[in-house]
């Protein structure tokens with residue numbers, strides 16, 4: 231194929247709005263992954279895709295080609311496998327709660343998760359708040375733990391969908407990240423290669439998310455569900471609001487504490503509702519009646535079964551599981567500062583992006599891959615949008631270490647907070663579903 235391949239012809243084809251065959255996509259993408267097609271040609275092709283788009287079939291073909299470009303996990307030997315993906319948010323500790331819920335419900339979660347980058351957090355970073363916990367398991371350990379506990383979670387393997395890694399790095403420097411078929415295929419290539427039969431997607435919409443409008447979020451959700459269906463997977467998506475952080479806590483240890491409270495049935499309403507809704511989608515994908523699924527999902531947070539799965543999971547991966555029952559012993563930075571309401575009224579906006587950036591400024595996130603982070607710093611929303619406040623009352627609490635980044639974090643939060651005289655109209659958390 232490579233000998234017959236004429237890359238300029240393929241770039242021209244997409245430039246002129248024509249449709250690629252799977253063989254052409256293979257030639258381009260696998261040729262690039264092997265180092266046979268240079269960056270400058272793929273850069274031009276990515277821009278042509280950005281400007282011309284792709285048909286659903288092309289997008290599905292591109293995804294399959296990327297998914298098959300490296301190692302693929304075979305989970306076929308495990309019962310009722312399910313994976314979950316969030317398009318990235320602030321204060322989004324959903325995976326910490328949902329995955330043990332799913333295990334308690336009899337599903338199997340054998341999942342790869344990422345680390346945080348820029349203003350969004352990552353599940354692996356949050357779990358590393360447990361001293362000793364490791365995201366590195368051999369494939370045998372990973373599969374055995376998933377079979378035994380129903381839950382195993384590891385870091386993203388570099389060998390998984392390597393074409394996506396290379397293409398993403400190039401998109402990042404050619405202004406082609408923000409392109410629906412490229413985002414959908416990038417996310418889904420990793421989900422297909424990770425092997426789960428069912429995938430539940432949480433597509434975030436709003437200030438702190440990739441997708442700023444509901445229409446854009448819906449289009450991304452539809453594209454990802456379509457890719458999954460064409461690959462014989464069951465994919466269901468929930469669109470959720472990310473104008474303001476989920477729950478009250480942002481920052482690694484703080485989010486773990488909030489997740490543990492939620493697993494004890496004492497979590498904030500928005501976070502609990504989202505976890506229940508995602509669990510219902512997973513069970514419904516396996517044919518369960520939604521009413522029954524909801525009742526069973528809620529029960530796991532009341533009867534301690536999800537918490538028990540989480541405890542077993544932390545211990546199995548080397549973490550100090552005594553902290554599961556003593557979350558107050560997790561390392562939280564000792565410094566405290568507050569941002570107060572500029573006037574009396576109702577909290578109108580606590581901007582998710584501002585909170586994410588404030589956590590980053592305090593040292594709780596990383597600008598570049600591989601940078602160390604401080605798990606103990608973060609931001610607490612003492613008040614959420616819609617709640618009444620008095621002028622001078624604390625709305626946000628910062629947890630800092632020795633004042634590091636405090637000035638910058640405070641400025642970001644002040645700019646991201648607004649108070650109105652009348653209560654803002656309540657926005658639902660779950661905006662839509664696609665399946």
Ligand code: URA
Pocket residue numbers: 398407412413414416417440
């Ligand atoms: N997340 C991904 O994995 N890929 C994208 O292109 C965007 C978000």
